[in-house]
Amino acid sequence: MSKYYLNYLDELESEAIYVLREVWAQFDNPVILFSGGKDSILVTHLAKKAFYPAKIPFPLMHVDTGHNFPETIKFRDDIIKDLGVELIVGSVQESIDEGRVAEERGKNATRNALQITTLLDAIESNKIDCAIGGGRRDEEKARAKERFFSHRDDFGQWDPKNQRPELWNIFNGKHFEGEHFRAFPISNWTEMDVWNYIKRENIAIPSLYFAHQREVVWRQDSWIPNSEFLILEDHEEIVTKKIRFRTLGDITITGGIESDADTLEKIADEVSGMRQTERGNRSDDKRSESAMEDRKRQGYF
Amino acid sequence: MLDNNQLLRFTTAGSVDDGKSTLIGRLLYDSKSIFEDQLQAIENTSKKKGHDGVDLALFTDGLKDEREQGITIDVAYRYFTTPKRKFIIADTPGHIQYTRNMVTGASTANAAIILVDARHGVIEQTKRHSFIASLLQIPHVIVCINKMDLVDYSEEAYNKVINQFEEFSSKLLVHDIRFIPISALNGDNVVNRSQHMSWYQGAPLLHTLETMHISSDINKVDARFPVQTVLRPQNDTHRDYRGYAGRVASGIFRVGDEVTIMPSGFTSKIKSIDTLKETLDEVYAPMSVSITLEDDIDISRGDMIVRSNNKPEPVQDIEVMLCWLHNNPAKPRAKYSIRHTSNEQKAMIKDIVYKINIETLDRNTEDKDLKMNDISKVKIRTTKPLMIDSYRENRTTGSIILIDDTTNETVAAGMIV
Numbered sequence: 180m181s182k183y184y185l186n187y188l189d190e191l192e193s194e195a196i197y198v199l200r201e202v203w204a205q206f207d208n209p210v211i212l213f214s215g216g217k218d219s220i221l222v223t224h225l226a227k228k229a230f231y232p233a234k235i236p237f238p239l240m241h242v243d244t245g246h247n248f249p250e251t252i253k254f255r256d257d258i259i260k261d262l263g264v265e266l267i268v269g270s271v272q273e274s275i276d277e278g279r280v281a282e283e284r285g286k287n288a289t290r291n292a293l294q295i296t297t298l299l300d301a302i303e304s305n306k307i308d309c310a311i312g313g314g315r316r317d318e319e320k321a322r323a324k325e326r327f328f329s330h331r332d333d334f335g336q337w338d339p340k341n342q343r344p345e346l347w348n349i350f351n352g353k354h355f356e357g358e359h360f361r362a363f364p365i366s367n368w369t370e371m372d373v374w375n376y377i378k379r380e381n382i383a384i385p386s387l388y389f390a391h392q393r394e395v396v397w398r399q400d401s402w403i404p405n406s407e408f409l410i411l412e413d414h415e416e417i418v419t420k421k422i423r424f425r426t427l428g429d430i431t432i433t434g435g436i437e438s439d440a441d442t443l444e445k446i447a448d449e450v451s452g453m454r455q456t457e458r459g460n461r462s463d464d465k466r467s468e469s470a471m472e473d474r475k476r477q478g479y480f
Numbered sequence: 481m482l483d484n485n486q487l488l489r490f491t492t493a494g495s496v497d498d499g500k501s502t503l504i505g506r507l508l509y510d511s512k513s514i515f516e517d518q519l520q521a522i523e524n525t526s527k528k529k530g531h532d533g534v535d536l537a538l539f540t541d542g543l544k545d546e547r548e549q550g551i552t553i554d555v556a557y558r559y560f561t562t563p564k565r566k567f568i569i570a571d572t573p574g575h576i577q578y579t580r581n582m583v584t585g586a587s588t589a590n591a592a593i594i595l596v597d598a599r600h601g602v603i604e605q606t607k608r609h610s611f612i613a614s615l616l617q618i619p620h621v622i623v624c625i626n627k628m629d630l631v632d633y634s635e636e637a638y639n640k641v642i643n644q645f646e647e648f649s650s651k652l653l654v655h656d657i658r659f660i661p662i663s664a665l666n667g668d669n670v671v672n673r674s675q676h677m678s679w680y681q682g683a684p685l686l687h688t689l690e691t692m693h694i695s696s697d698i699n700k701v702d703a704r705f706p707v708q709t710v711l712r713p714q715n716d717t718h719r720d721y722r723g724y725a726g727r728v729a730s731g732i733f734r735v736g737d738e739v740t741i742m743p744s745g746f747t748s749k750i751k752s753i754d755t756l757k758e759t760l761d762e763v764y765a766p767m768s769v770s771i772t773l774e775d776d777i778d779i780s781r782g783d784m785i786v787r788s789n790n791k792p793e794p795v796q797d798i799e800v801m802l803c804w805l806h807n808n809p810a811k812p813r814a815k816y817s818i819r820h821t822s823n824e825q826k827a828m829i830k831d832i833v834y835k836i837n838i839e840t841l842d843r844n845t846e847d848k849d850l851k852m853n854d855i856s857k858v859k860i861r862t863t864k865p866l867m868i869d870s871y872r873e874n875r876t877t878g879s880i881i882l883i884d885d886t887t888n889e890t891v892a893a894g895m896i897v
Contacts, residue, residue: 183732183764184695187487187566196768197727200708204781204822231756231770232721233713316557323556342554344580344805346587346893347879348727349819353888367568369559453515 188376192225195364197348198327199229202309202362203236205328205352209309209362210267212298212480213239213258215251216427217384218313221373222364223258224382226311238265240310242298244290245272246408246429254385269301289432295478299335302359309352309360312480317369321472327366333357335478361480370425374450378443388446390423390438401434425450488694490591491570491618493582493609498595499626503664504558504571507686510671513560555585564690574605579838579853580805582609583893586616587879590694593685594623598631598661602644604839610645611838614652615801615855615895617875619697621657622688629663633676651841653872656692660685698765699874703731704792705785706821706877711770723754723770724779729821729876731787733771734762738788741779742867747788748773765876782823784867784877792877794865799833800880800894801871802850802858808884808891810850816891817883818862821876826863833857850892857897871895 185193199222202209211226213219226235239262241255259266271290274280274297283289302310316323326342328350343351352360365373377384394405396415403409405417408431422435423446440449471479492500508514558569570585572578586592592613596606613621623645631637638661649657660669661680668674669684683691711723733739737750753760754770763769771785779785786792804810810829818827834843835856850856860880871878882892 182484182695183700184486185767186484190487190766193727193766193768197708200725200768204709228756229725229768230711232715232718232723232754233711234715317559323558324554339554343890344584344893345890346584346881347876348588349821349879349881351819351881351883351888351890353817353883353885355888367557367559369561369566371561372566 188372188379191365191368191372192228192376194348194367195222195225196229198350198362198364199226199311201328201350202311202352202364203230205350206309206360208305208307209237209311210240210305210307211235211237211311212313213241213255213266214313214427215241215247215255215385216313217373217377217388218315218365220258220382220384221368221377222311222313223262224380225364227262235262235264238267240267240269240301240305240307242269242294242301243271244294244429245270246290246406246431248385248387248404248427248430248433250385250387251427267301267305269297271297273297274300289429291429291432292474292479294480295335295474298480299478302335307359308354309362311362311364313365314361314363314480315368315370315373316366319471321475325363325366327363328352329361329363330354331359331361331478335359337361337475337478339472339476371447371450374443374447378447381443385427387424387427390421390441390445392419393422393435394419395422395435399434402436403432403434404430406430485565486694487566487568488591488689488692489568489570489589490593490689491572491582491585491589491613492593492595493572493574493585493612498574498597498605499664500571500574500595503593503595503624503626503662503670504569506664506667506670507569508558508560510667511560511562511686555581562686562690567689574609576608576838577853579608579612579855580803582612583616583803583805586612586618587875587893589616589618590697591620591622591689591692592618594621596623596625596641596645598625598627598637598641601641602648606645607648607841608838610649610652610654611836611841614654615803617653617872617895619656619694620692621654622685623657623659624664624685625659625661626664628661628668628674628677629666633661633668633674635677635679638680648841658682658688660688699730700764701731702790702792702869702874702877703733703737703787704729704821704869704874704877705733705771706823707779707781707783707785708822709781710779721772722776723772724785725768725770726785726822727768728763728765730765730874731790732762732764733785733787735760739773739785740788740791741777742784742786742792743794743865744777744779744783746775746777748775748777750774784821784823786867792867792869794867796862796865797830798860798862798866798868798880799897800858800860801897802829802856802882802892802894804850804852804854804856804892806884806889806891807852808887809852810892812848815885817885818860818866818880819883820866820868820880823866825866827860827882829858830861831859833859858894860894868896870897 280293395402423438440446556571572585662669751772869877878896880894
């Protein structure tokens with residue numbers, strides 16, 4: 180006789196597939212927010228499963244800061260080709276050129292906050308009513324209270340005190356013209372679950388996640404990669420280290436860690452022994468205690 | 481983690497001073513689920529607020545307003561993993577004005593942890609939490625009698641609480657109740673066995689959570705498959721494919737099973753059960769698959785595929801235990817949208833049979849207002865039949881929500897009687 184229960188990864192997978200199908204059924208024009216990071220790659224993989232043998236019935240959308248790891252863009256284009264789905268690109272550079280936003284100044288300037296405007300503009304101009312993201316509740320304290328189906332008003336804003344209650348698995352995606360939702364199919368996954376699943380399913384991810392010799396500079400307690408956007412301070416110097424990245428964001432703010440993990444097995448082992456959260460290396464989250472909550476309220480991912 | 485490790489969801493309800501946050505902090509800390517940078521952030525805040533030492537409770541409040549007021553407002557989800565299981569904690573506030581959040585957290589839980597202060601015994605709040613656990617049919621209830629260190633780890637104090645609890649809980653419908661004497665602050669019987677209570681023969685809390693039998697929590701008898709969407713690939717390899725995508729709500733389906741499509745009543749046989757990875761011979765709750773049938777039948781979202789020898793009841797008049805979730809009270813005889821699995825219809829609340837005082841469990845048949853956090857037995861009529869089971873037998877096909885079409889907000893959640 181077979182066992183009639185699922186293991187935890189199968190249950191998380193089934194839950195995510197269920198959420199993705201609900202999105203498709205309840206919205207007219209959803210997209211997957213694709214950053215090229217492991218979480219959005221995972222969501223895309225789960226969407227492939229949710230609609231098989233049909234292809235993913237909606238586009239992927241990339242908010243391009245212009246400060247990318249070059250590899251991320253190639254990875255994105257390969258996935259799009261493989262899936263045969265449409266790609267929508269929202270460009271932060273265009274938002275800057277059009278005067279919608281102004282570039283931050285100074286050493287730690289990033290285009291992180293600028294993405295909010297580009298994202299909301301892209302959602303509006305493409306008439307998107309649901310943007311599916313790879314956000315997880317274990318990432319950050321403001322995310323711990325996020326719903327699977329999360330309402331945004333017609334300014335794209337999140338009101339954490341006025342969220343719709345979500346009971347059992349009945350999701351309410353009803354909305355008025357101009358409003359949209361964010362959907363988070365992997366809400367209940369932890370970083371460890373993501374790695375265990377990527378390992379089990381052997382999902383392709385950018386080599387940035389694997390340890391390689393890389394040129395980096397030590398800044399704000401982590402190794403920032405050398406790039407054309409990096410402005411060195413007098414006391415700083417570029418060194419070569421064996422580095423991998425736990426998360427992939429803007430190349431200007433994503434800190435790497437010293438590591439020997441160059442296979443999925445080694446990464447999973449390394450992550451299980453980690454004593455720092457993965458966002459601990461993201462300078463965008465270090466700005467204040469409620470940095471994430473403040474950005475989420477404005478419409479961030 | 482081993483391949484057959486399961487996921488257990490549990491809820492904790494409590495107020496500021498009953499040690500709930502300390503207990504969660506203890507579980508997360510002792511299972512090494514708190515990271516150094518999170519601990520650092522809490523240490524900084526503790527210092528800023530002038531607390532002595534690290535206040536682990538701070539780890540569990542999230543939003544700015546909650547931190548400022550030192551309370552939990554919304555349900556927060558926490559995660560930890562041991563070599564035996566993955567756990568999801570739905571951490572909910574315990575005050576009466578947050579009943580709706582307790583109900584939300586309880587709706588998906590396998591287990592409820594109810595905290596009782598050993599010094600104060602069973603209080604109104606204990607009764608409220610237990611009632612909600614029973615109403616939402618949480619399969620397992622663990623009553624943790626906390627702060628045992630403050631009653632000299634006395635067995636007598638522990639037994640007194642058990643007697644109080646059993647006295648009032650006989651009115652509730654809970655199948656599996658366990659009692660554990662703990663001190664969340666000192667860690668007694670949380671992760672490690674207490675050195676101070678040799679009279680307690682049972683397992684510590686974590687061991688209990690790791691080993692309790694949860695495979696039977698989902699109904700495996702009544703095969704129900706609500707259709708979420710229809711998959712029609714239109715590509716060369718799957719030209720005539722028509723798959724019904726959904727997640728098995730309960731029971732088991734096998735290829736070749738005689739099935740009936742509700743509400744149309746058409747019958748067919750299961751031709752295949754498909755996933756990207758493989759084609760399956762059988763599928764059970766809560767798996768997400770695509771099912772194809774032998775016959776071409778018009779099936780769409782909201783329909784339910786069931787085994788022909790075991791069908792749910794199609795009804796338009798239902799009795800529901802309803803929890804009102806919204807600031808705007810119910811409008812008598814107003815129309816709402818009702819959601820039941822993937823099915824949506826219009827519905828009207830025809831009658832409020834009684835309202836429950838959730839602190840005394842008394843029934844009030846006079847008060848006909850439904851306000852936020854009220855729990856009432858109501859009669860609902862829908863425009864078209866729903867394919868229902870009773871909530872007691874099936875948490876997925878026995879639950880509904882009501883949506884106010886003028887605001888699009890979810891205003892109520894109901895358990896079908």
